[in-house]
Amino acid sequence: MTLINVRDLLSFPQGDNATDTVINNIHFNLTTLNFWNYTYYSNGTLSNGSWCFLVDNPYTPVSVLSNGTFLNSTWCYVAIQPIGDRARAGIGFAVAFALSLIFIFVNLKKHGELHLPAEKRFYPIGRRWQWYWGIFVCAAALIGLFTGIDVDRYRVVELPLVLNVFFWFLLQMGVMALVWESVRHWGSWMERQFIDPNPFVLHQTDKRGMFELWLPIWFYFWLWLNFFLVIPRNWGAIELQRSPDQTVENAIPAATDGRFKAGTFCLFVCWCTIVVSLWHSILHYEPRNRGLFNRIIGFLGYMPFRFTLMLPLSLAVVGYQGLCAWDFALSPLNAKTNLLAMYLGGYAPTFLILLIQIIAGFLxxxxxxxxxxxxxxxxxxxxxELGLVRKPAWWRRANGDLPPGSMRDRIMRNVREVGGGRPTARNIETLAEQRAAEAESEAPGRNNSVIEMNEIQRTNSIRSNVPRSTPAPPPYTPYGGKSGQRRSERTMEVAADLLFPSANTGASTNRGRNTEANSDQPRRPGTSERSSSTVSGMSTSGNPQQIRSMLDV
Known part of the structure; x- marks a missing residue:
């Protein structure tokens, strides 16, 4: 098993006397060092469990006081070492993740824009979640990789290693969520295309809809279970890799405990959920194949090519996390781990998934x-199919048939056509005056009191056949009784006289009947008399009816 550091305990070098020791040509009081329980390690440090100082050149303190204070000393937990291979590889991956973050923002803007009204069934945030998780993955990778630089620069293992592995575990969770949201949204996009021609072809409350409702809850339940099993813990035990005894007694048991193993199982359940979601979408939104072999071929054929690459890579993420839970030598929790296994198994699959997602987003x-x-x-x-030929868009512009720019333009156009102001005081009166002038020009000999219709007159019963040569009846007076039915009849009679003035003079008044009886032409039966004739009761010699607009009333 590869250990972090070989820190053998050393005895203090012999000095001038029994109470003196010499370290790098500097004399220290051995009695004071023993009183404060300082121990000399082969890595050039003095430590008593609470305090740790570097004693090799050029960091050797000049002296130690009787109270255990070192003069001109250097704390052990500072970045004084040059960067190593772990830091160099981490910087390279950090630059790659930083570039990926830029392209993720570009894809988020491209695919997150709305060009159609938002639908309640398909929220706009649903298509953006995969890019949000991509941003989270890049942020976690950058923080973890840049803090991992100090893992090599610290002579004694301390906080940088914990930060490095802490954000690495968040990175694993984020990339699994990214793959899940990509697959889930692809199924949502297939459903949206499927129901766009007919929104009622699929119901949201059927088995398919309820399955799609509960599946994300199932996935995130196991993902957050992985989070609570891995993240909230005492990370101080991981730092205890300062000697072989510490590593064996503290670091290895903490890095391979049951919680890390159970977290790997939860992450594998998440991966299985992703596969089930993909199978469900292909089953309901793609043509079905018969037979087990044909279904397998159809599953692989209908699945987008990016998922063909992302699913094995995400399984590699789960597999490496499980490998770290059983083998400490290959784990990133080991300060002196196998770097090839760490970056190829821990960071390369995640970066490839981001790269595939970015390329697919551009395409x-x-x-x-x-x-x-x-x-x-x-x-x-x-x-x-209907044989219709649509004219191109430039046809309307060439013929001046341009739609108004906004609803305000449409309203203003209607107002200009109809006119503004009080309708009964401006345009209607103007129209009445114009019609009165036209009527006077057509019949110069008519009485000027008649504008364009007959005067409102009191009418007699149309059943009266007694000829009378009485003068024109007096103008119509409103009905003053309390009978609503009688008032309605009177109103209907007045409206008929106004709308059909020529009919009023020909057949519906006694005056018209007297004129018709005294004429030389034979009398035709009235409209109230029975007749087998199919012709109108109006005389053919009368003037044609002129239907007036209701605006004249």
Whole structure:
């Protein structure tokens, strides 16, 4: 087993006398060192469990006081060493994750924009979650890798190692969530395309819809269970790698305990959930195949190519975390771990998943744009079936048929056509005056008191056949009784006289009947008399009816 440091205990060098010791040509009081329980280690440090000082050149203290204070001393837990291979590889991966973060922001803007009204069934944030998790992964990788630089620079293992592995575990969780959101959203996008021609073809309360409702809850339950098993713990035991005894007694048991192993199992359940979600989407939104062999081929054929690469890589993430829970020599929790295994198993799969996601994001169009294109294609196909030929967009512009720029423009156009102000005081009166002038020009000999309709007159019963040569009846007076039915009848009679003035003079008044009886032409039966004739009761010699607008009333 590879250990972190070989820190053998050393005896203090012999000095001038029994109470003196010489370290790097500096004399120290041995009695004081023994009184404060200082121990001399082969890595050039003096420590009593609470305090630790460097004693090799050029960090050797000049002296020690009787109270155990060292003069011109250097604390053990400072970054004084040059960067090593672990730091160099970490800087390279950090630069790669930083570049990935830039492209993730570009893809977030591209795929997060809305070009169609937001739908309650498909929230805009659903398509953005995969990019949010990508940002989280890059942030965790950058913090962990840059703090991992000090793992090599610290002579004594301390906080940098804990920060490095802490954010590495968050990185593993984030990349699993990223793969999950990519697969889940792909299924949501397939559903959206499936129901766009017919929104009622799939119900949200059926087995399929309820399965898609509970599956994310199931996934995040196991993901957060992994978080609570791994993250909240006493990380101080991981720092105890300052001697072989400390490593064996403290670091290795803490790094390979049951909680890390159970966390790996939870992460594997998350990976299985991702596969089930992908299978569910292909089953319901892609053509079905018969037979087990054909279904397997169809599953691989309908699955997007990026998922063909991302699923094995995410399984490698789970596998390496499980390997670290059983083998401390390959774990990033080991300060002197196998760097090839650490970066190839711990960081390379995550970076490749981000790279695949970024490339796929650049190749795929915005979903709203793609949905608009599909709708145009369906509309063109329907037009071809119906034999319709749509004119191009420039045709309307060339003919001046431009739609108004906004709803305000439409309202202003309608106002200009109809006119503003009080409708009964401005435009209606103007229209009435114009019609009165037209009526005077058409019949110069008519009485000027008649504008364009007959005067409102009191009418007699149309059943009266007694000829009378009485003068024109007096103007109509409103009904003053309390009978609502009678008032309605009177109103209907007045409205009929106003709308059909020529009919009033020909057949519905006694005056018209007297004129018709005294004429030389044979009398035709009235409209109230029985007749087998199918013609109108109006005389053919009368003037045609002129239907007036209700605005004249």
């Amino acid at each position: 795929r169009p915005n979903e709203d744009r793609e949905l608009q294109r599909q709708r145009r294609d369906r509309g063109q196909a329907l037009d071809q």
